[in-house]
Amino acid sequence: MKLNEIKLTNPYLELPRECYTRVEPTPLENVFLIHANEAVASLLGIDIEELYSDAFLDFVNGALALEGSDPFAMCYAGHQFGHFVPRLGDGRAINIGTLNHLHLQLKGAGQTRYSRSGDGRAVLRSSIREYLMSEAIHGLGIESTRALALIGSEHKVYREVWETGAIVLRVSPSWIRFGTFEYFAHKKRYKELEALADYAIAESYPHLADAPDKYLHFFTAVAGKTARLMAEWQAVGFNHGVMNTDNMSIAGLTLDYGPFAFLDDYDLQYICNHTDQHGRYSFGNQPNIGKWNLQALMHxxxxxxxxxxxxxxxxxxxxxxxxxxxxxxxxxxxxxxLKEEKDLELVRQLLRMMQELQPDYTLFFRTLSRYDGERSSLLKLGLYHQPMHAWLERYDERLKENRSTLQERHRAMLRTNPKFVLKNYMLQEAIEAAQKGDFSVVDALFRIAQDPYAEHPQHERWAGPTPDAFKNQKLSCSS
Structure with missing residues (x-):
């Protein structure tokens, strides 16, 4: 489908007027395409060659409105670090329409009614981080928003120092947040609250549309999706960093990429957000915060x-x-x-061992994926050998009860434990190269993000432990 053949729809605008504000994007100056996601284009039904046209660049810049587009910013509230803020909203994101049940949104396209004192812009570094990480989370099989394209510009944006502006064209099956419901509950606008619930059910849980007690079933489904998402984050070693209720998706998606991080060394107390001085959103506390946020939604x-x-x-x-x-x-x-009690205890012992030794989380599991009884490659991942020896003794005993052969286990584990995750030092390398006009690292990391289980021998240096100088860095919410 060509761009001039696309007809966007705007189902969210059928909700009561209080749910949104119409707004026009403000294009950046002197823009250029950094990267386009051909896989997402295929989901949308857009011809691949269109991604590299001048018209597409104008479209991502907000300078070209496609047929049916009616841009708007969504209104919502939220608990930020546990404190309720009655009105937030899309401060630097503008929704431009829906195509094939995916909602298109320009992040960094200018001010909206909800920008408060902000300029509505996104800088190059944060845009690269979101563009790459949203695809990386998807590549790991975890539900996430994604992105169709990333553009840069010569437009100056001030963030403590002068930087250049960028826009990410994000796509998602839903942009509704826990905080969207909090907004109308706080204002006691219960008709709007009910209309929003009906919309969210139709959008993300259509099988519940005619169910008795559908709003209860809706909440139950959201709780289940959130529980699964938290488990997936913990299992892959992902720290979101800012799990405010306005950053929690009603559809169970990983939403709003800011000061995130994949674990370098395993540490439950790891905090990736330097604003989070008390560790509310530490890696180990994410499952608890998932429940806390559901309690806010319940209210x-x-x-x-x-x-x-x-x-x-x-x-x-x-x-x-x-x-x-x-x-x-x-x-x-x-x-x-299945040996549920044995497996549960084995996992508990594993996590205790990992907390004590703090090995590189991703490398440990990838190395374990080739374990055949020879321990040297695993032992060198930790400073002390005895805790690893003790756990491997238990692991060896448990493996005797497996049905699969050694080769079958290795194949299954290599499909489960990624060789690569996009750690922050890798993203920083891409950012620094991009700031000099070199986008080759962005492209390399994007290819890794799409298939993190492959060997990618040309990128072997990124498969090892994080260099000590770059470990456990904390980032800001504007990252």
């Missing part, structure tokens, strides 16, 4: 659902999380015969 939905029923539904969150997490860890360990 927002209580005007239209009996609170006792919501509380009862939320009681299942912990069991769901632990079930999903154990299943994921069993796959990472290559365990194929």
């Amino acid at each position: 927002a939905l209580s005007p239209i659902v009996q609170r006792e029923k919501l509380e009862s539904a939320l009681e299942g969150y912990a069991d769901l999380y632990h079930h999903h997490y154990l299943e994921l860890m069993r796959k990472k360990l290559g365990l194929d015969a």
